[in-house]
Amino acid sequence: MIPLITGILGVITAATILVLIRRDHLHARYGLWWMGAAFAFALLGIFPWVFDELAVYLGVAYAPVLALMLAIILLVLKILVMDLERSRNQVKINRLVQRIGLLENDLRALQKMRGNEPGPYGRDELQD
């Protein structure tokens, strides 16, 4: 019974990922990771003996511990990769904000030169 439930959970997860990508809620490049996770989830749910065999091969006495350990390692790696991406994105955002400020100053100077009143820039348009 349990293999069936975990197998179904894996298939549901995979289907959810596909729907999220289809609706543009999830970037396809991140979808790849989650599809892999869903696939592994379903496979190991349906064929739990794979882990039992692997545990024997690796000398782990209690197979579920091996599964949990691998899951934790993969999750930590995933979170580390996410923080690396966050750092890269933060640099991009900061430089863009600086560049917009520099361009806004240039634009204001140009508008003043042409005798136009500089455009009304809302103070917080990028805060949202």
Place this chain on the structure above:
Amino acid sequence: MNSLRSPGSGRKIPRTIVIIPAHNEASDIGRVIAEVREVTAFPVVVVDDASSDDTRELARSAGAIVIPLSVQLGAWGAIQAGLRYALSRNFEYAVTMDADGQHKAGSLPAMMQPILEKRADISIGCCTRRGSRLRKLAWGLMKGVSGLTPDDLTSGFRVYDRRAIKALAGREATLLEYQDVGVLFMLQREGLNIEDVEVEMPPRNSGISRIFHSWTSVGFYMAYTLLLSLTKRQRKARL
């Protein structure tokens, strides 16, 4: 050198810009700009760090160029925007100073001297007498771990030459949070010379230090800085 009013002062002062990062400094910004303009003829750039008060308008009416940031980036993010402006306009030197009145424009001639005499690429306005025991403890710890030698590692009152401006305007420096140890490590790696200049720093007119105002922020700052010091420290400090 008593004055930095280059036009007609006899001595030719290379193109220099004064960068003032400001976040909600409406109460002081006008006076700080006026003080700078009394001492120098340098253009003043105020980088408005997404203030919600009238800092931007007051800076403009005081005669400053204003670079308005639409999202608050913190003091270093604002200073870097100013350095990018300086680089794009081919300024030779950039002065960075606070908007809260702590850094006196009257110290600028003394601070420019090591740069103009080519003794240093960066000068830091130091005031080691200032500060609480907490700040002094932080300085001691940071100097010990980082191996850096400037007396006042956290001072934002600095003069940078063109090489320093170029290094600090780059993408790599955008990752930094503060204008202190991380910036100094970058300058050290570029082989630039830093000189301390003792200056007066009266208590700030208003507001509080962005770092040394609570144990939580000091804790984060110290942990961040120590991690940076441990990871970026070079085998032989050249400063």
